[in-house]
Amino acid sequence: xxxxxxxxxxxxxxxxxxxxxxxxxxxxxxxxxxxxxxxxxxxxxxxxxxxxxxxxxxxxxxxxxxxxxxxxxxxxxxxxxxxxxxxxxxxxxxxxxxxxxxxxxxxxxxxxxxxxxxxxxxxxxxxxxxxxxxxxxxxxxxxxxxxxxxxxxxxxxxxxxxxxxxxxxxxxxxxxxxxxxxxxxxxxxxxxxxxxxxxxxxxxxxxxxxxxxxxxxxxxxxxxxxxxxxxxxxxxxxxxxxxxxxxxxxxxxxxxxxxxxxxxxxxxxxxxxxxxxxxxxxxxxxxxxxxxxxxxxxxxxxxxxxxxxxxxxxxxxxxxxxxxxxxxxxxxxxxxxxxxxxxxxxxx
Amino acid sequence: xxxxxxxxxxxxxxxxxxxxxxxxxxxxxxxxxxxxxxxxxxxxxxxxxxxxxxxxxxxxxxxxxxxxxxxxxxxxxxxxxxxxxxxxxxxxxxxxxxxxxxxxxxxxxxxxxxxxxxxxxxxxxxxxxxxxxxxxxxxxxxxxxxxxxxxxxxxxxxxxxxxxxxxxxxxxxxxxxxxxxxxxxxxxxxxxxxxxxxxxxxxxxxxxxxxxxxxxxxxxxxxxxxxxxxxxxxxxxxxxxxxxxxxxxxxxxxxxxxxxxxxxxxxxxxxxxxxxxxxxxxxxxxxxxxxxxxxxxxxxxxxxxxxxxxxxxxxxxxxxxxxxxxxxxxxxxxxxxxxxxxxxxxxx
Numbered sequence: 001x002x003x004x005x006x007x008x009x010x011x012x013x014x015x016x017x018x019x020x021x022x023x024x025x026x027x028x029x030x031x032x033x034x035x036x037x038x039x040x041x042x043x044x045x046x047x048x049x050x051x052x053x054x055x056x057x058x059x060x061x062x063x064x065x066x067x068x069x070x071x072x073x074x075x076x077x078x079x080x081x082x083x084x085x086x087x088x089x090x091x092x093x094x095x096x097x098x099x100x101x102x103x104x105x106x107x108x109x110x111x112x113x114x115x116x117x118x119x120x121x122x123x124x125x126x127x128x129x130x131x132x133x134x135x136x137x138x139x140x141x142x143x144x145x146x147x148x149x150x151x152x153x154x155x156x157x158x159x160x161x162x163x164x165x166x167x168x169x170x171x172x173x174x175x176x177x178x179x180x181x182x183x184x185x186x187x188x189x190x191x192x193x194x195x196x197x198x199x200x201x202x203x204x205x206x207x208x209x210x211x212x213x214x215x216x217x218x219x220x221x222x223x224x225x226x227x228x229x230x231x232x233x234x235x236x237x238x239x240x241x242x243x244x245x246x247x248x249x250x251x252x253x254x255x256x257x258x259x260x261x262x263x264x265x266x267x268x269x270x271x272x273x274x275x276x277x278x279x280x281x282x283x284x285x286x287x288x289x290x291x292x293x294x295x296x297x298x299x300x301x302x303x304x305x306x307x308x309x310x311x312x313x314x315x316x317x318x319x320x321x322x323x324x325x326x327x328x329x330x331x332x333x334x335x336x337x338x339x340x341x342x343x344x345x346x347x348x
Numbered sequence: 349x350x351x352x353x354x355x356x357x358x359x360x361x362x363x364x365x366x367x368x369x370x371x372x373x374x375x376x377x378x379x380x381x382x383x384x385x386x387x388x389x390x391x392x393x394x395x396x397x398x399x400x401x402x403x404x405x406x407x408x409x410x411x412x413x414x415x416x417x418x419x420x421x422x423x424x425x426x427x428x429x430x431x432x433x434x435x436x437x438x439x440x441x442x443x444x445x446x447x448x449x450x451x452x453x454x455x456x457x458x459x460x461x462x463x464x465x466x467x468x469x470x471x472x473x474x475x476x477x478x479x480x481x482x483x484x485x486x487x488x489x490x491x492x493x494x495x496x497x498x499x500x501x502x503x504x505x506x507x508x509x510x511x512x513x514x515x516x517x518x519x520x521x522x523x524x525x526x527x528x529x530x531x532x533x534x535x536x537x538x539x540x541x542x543x544x545x546x547x548x549x550x551x552x553x554x555x556x557x558x559x560x561x562x563x564x565x566x567x568x569x570x571x572x573x574x575x576x577x578x579x580x581x582x583x584x585x586x587x588x589x590x591x592x593x594x595x596x597x598x599x600x601x602x603x604x605x606x607x608x609x610x611x612x613x614x615x616x617x618x619x620x621x622x623x624x625x626x627x628x629x630x631x632x633x634x635x636x637x638x639x640x641x642x643x644x645x646x647x648x649x650x651x652x653x654x655x656x657x658x659x660x661x662x663x664x665x666x667x668x669x670x671x672x673x674x675x676x677x678x679x680x681x682x683x684x685x686x687x688x689x690x691x692x693x694x695x696x
Contacts, residue, residue: 058496063474067412075455075475080441089437093428096458105475106456107423110444126411127423127453148406149363231636258636265641288579288606293613294642 016057025053036061067128074104076315077124079134081111081200088135090287090304091156095133098312104130111136118142125149131315134158137201152318154311157302158201164326166318168311172202172284173209175300175333179253179282180213182298182337186344188250188280192223194237194263196255200229203255206284210253223249227259234262235270242271248279251341257283257290260297264340280341286334298341300333307331364405373401384409415476422452424663425472427482429459429548436483438635439504442656443481450664452478459484466490473497479663482506485549500666502659505650506549512674514666516659520550520632521557523648523681527601527630528561530646530685534692536598536628540571542585542611544603548577551603554632558601571597575607582610583618590619596627599689605631605638608645612688628689634682646689648681655679 018032025032027050034040035050042050053059067073078095080088096106107127109120117136124132125146132146135156143165146153155167183191193210196203207224214222225240227233234254242248248267254260260283267273267281275281283290286301310329318324337343366380373380375398382388383398390398401407415421426443428436444454455475457468465484472480473494480494483504491513494501503515531539541558544551555572562570573588575581582602590596596615602608608631615621615629623629631638634649658677666672685691 060470060473060497062476063471073412078456089440092437092440092456093458096456097460100458103471105471108426108440108444108454108456110441110448112445122408123411123451123453125408128410128412149408231639261640269641289637289640291579292609292637292640292642293617294640 016054016059018059018061020057021050021053021059024057025049072319073128073130075107075127075129076104076131076133076319077107077109077127077129079109079111079117079120079124079132079136081116081136091135091308094304094308095312098309102312102316104316121145125151130319133311133315137199150322152315152322154315154318156307156311159328165328166314166326167328168307168314169328169330170300170302170307170333171330172205172333173212175284175335176206176209176253177213178335179284179298179300179341180210180217182343183251183253183280183282183341184214184217184219186342188342189219190221190245190249190251191219192225192241192245192249192252194225194227194234194241194252194254194259196227196229196259198226200255203229206255227255227262229256229258231258231262231265234259235266236262238263238266239270248273251280251282254281254283257285257287257297257299259283260299260340261289261295264295275340276342282341284333286336290336290338296338296340297336298338298343299336301336302333303331364402364407366407366409368405369398369401369407372405373397420667421476421478423455423475423477424452424479424481424667425455425457425475425477427457427459427465427468427472427480427484429464429484438652439483439656442652443660446657446660450660452664469493473499478667481659481663485547498670500663500670502663502666504655504659507676513676514662514674515676516655516662517676517678518648518650518655518681519678520553520681521560523632523683524554524557524601525561526683527632527646527648527689528558528565530691531599531601531628531630531689532562532565532567534690536690537567538569538593538597538599539567540573540589540593540597540600542573542575542582542589542600542602542607544575544577544607546574548603551577554603575603575610577604577606579606579610579613582607583614584610586611586614587618596621599628599630602629602631605633605635605645605647607631608647608688609637609643612643623688624690630689632681634684638684638686644686644688645684646686646691647684649684650681651679 019029022029022032031046032050034042035047076099080092099106107129111117111120121142132151132153133156137158157169159167191214193207195207223241223244225237227237252263254263260281263281264275267275267279273279283297283299286299290297290299366377370377370380379394380398382390383395424447428440447454455477459465459468469490480499480501481504485506505517507515539562541555543555571589571592573585575585600611602611608629611629612623615623615627621627631645631647634647638645638647
């Protein structure tokens with residue numbers, strides 16, 4: 001690095017201080033601090049005087065240095081896996097917006113897969129975030145590390161059984177059980193399931209819920225094919241199902257909307273089947289494309305706005321008071337009767 | 349806050365120091381520093397000894413404090429507007445992944461609209477980020493503020509004319525000009541445009557490109573309707589076009605894929621039109637749903653992977669050397685000939 005470069009790098013950090021502003025404004029340094037601190041009192045006149053001096057000097061409070069002093073970084077970590085499940089971006093944008101309303105910033109960590117969390121977690125802790133929202137699963141040991149560091153954490157759409165931990169989730173099993181009940185009660189008798197990636201706990205819950213209800217209804221011989229939440233995997237999953245069964249089942253239950261859409265396109269295009277005339281296909285999530293007229297999915301919509309609000313307020317409460325006992329909030333999904341499945345109209 | 353709470357909040361910050369680790373390991377503090385510093389040398393044995401002591405004490409380097417000392421926070425800001433344009437989440441995930449490969453973390457700022465940037469920018473600067481990638485437009489005054497603070501910035505899909513600034517973008521105008529040329533040369537003579545939100549500079553470039561080419565081809569009487577990048581706005585835009593023209597035009601040019609899909613559904617469902625038999629409809633972005641068989645859009649795909657890689661390396665170069673002169677990189681979009689528009693097969 002040249003000397004000039006170093007100087008200019010340093011210029012980013014060594015700027016006018018609150019003392020410089022105080023001197024120019026003819027006030028005390030603590031008065032300058034108060035003006036720049038949220039919620040601290042300062043007269044209108046004082047504020048005007050200080051802001052004028054700050055503007056002249058190009059002074060800007062250093063949020064990072066302040067974090068070291070106040071022991072609050074005003075940053076939270078959001079951990080997401082990079083899976084192609086379409087509803088995650090919506091979750092991320094909404095979390096960020098809600099945190100931003102509380103003047104808290106989101107430090108984003110994306111995992112290539114949920115298994116990738118160990119090194120990420122270490123990074124999260126080094127950045128001294130005030131709290132964590134994770135949409136990736138943690139092991140018991142990983143959760144213990146976070147709890148040892150006294151950092152509040154909220155699980156999004158995940159929870160650890162038998163461990164007091166904070167979580168906000170959609171009831172995946174309940175949603176799948178409703179879809180299966182609707183399909184069964186309107187006459188479907190042969191079923192296939194397109195599950196998501198094996199390390200997706202959400203997919204596991206959905207598949208478990210569907211299989212439970214199918215067993216209760218006395219359905220066996222369920223074909224299960226694994227996809228990756230993406231469109232192409234939905235198409236090949238449907239082909240795989242037809243191949244293994246020697247024909248389409250009465251109904252296909254896909255672990256998310258995008259794979260359900262892939263199944264519908266494959267059924268129509270490659271097999272000339274009518275959906276839902278020849279085969280009913282259902283999804284999960286209630287993402288944008290679920291509503292597109294060509295698909296009009298029967299699905300379960302996650303109440304993302306309410307869930308993200310709940311996660312944010314749950315975390316903020318625990319940042320303010322780390323002694324609060326753990327809480328789990330479970331939201332029922334919204335039941336969408338689209339035209340991709342034949343449901344008996346008068347039921348439910 | 350109770351005393352107990354305060355203590356536990358403090359416990360997050362007042363943990364074992366590198367001196368404690370050095371003492372337990374029987375090595376110097378600088379040896380501990382070296383073990384935890386990327387790229388610094390330390391023998392395998394030293395590393396083992398230090399890591400064992402660190403593990404016992406629960407020591408973890410404080411990335412924030414280190415940032416104040418090294419004058420590098422290892423955080424960059426990514427600014428995105430919250431518009432419903434589907435390709436943004438993909439951009440965000442890819443940027444985060446690329447930065448993460450360089451051990452740089454993303455502090456995320458989302459705007460309700462592009463107009464919302466002023467207060468956000470102040471926050472960005474207070475967090476002493478090493479650099480900024482913005483997918484929201486800045487005014488000249490705002491860019492000057494960032495440059496005064498000596499923080500490198502890269503514009504994503506935006507650029508300021510006549511100002512030396514770094515940008516990576518897809519050639520929106522070129523893409524639209526190609527779409528229009530294809531449509532015109534295969535016989536389409538009456539056109540409508542569905543533009544995006546008025547404060548979206550990307551939409552403005554796309555609409556401008558389409559209109560330029562239409563004028564060159566001698567087409568006038570183009571109907572222009574404004575949408576918000578969302579599906580429903582595409583549907584109502586198509587209805588608005590038919591209403592204003594007393595019938596469908598030969599071709600509809602939508603400023604993004606999602607609105608094009610809305611137009612197609614409205615044309616088919618509400619007007620019983622065949623796409624592309626009765627009306628050709630084209631989009632832009634090449635997002636996931638563009639490929640769904642029911643739509644199979646003619647569109648221009650942004651090379652998001654290459655663009656995000658370019659933005660990340662452009663920013664990292666400038667964090668390392670702030671004196672590098674400005675650079676603009678413009679990527680041509682990938683031309684997708686789907687079945688949503690009748691294109692003469694032998695042209696290009």
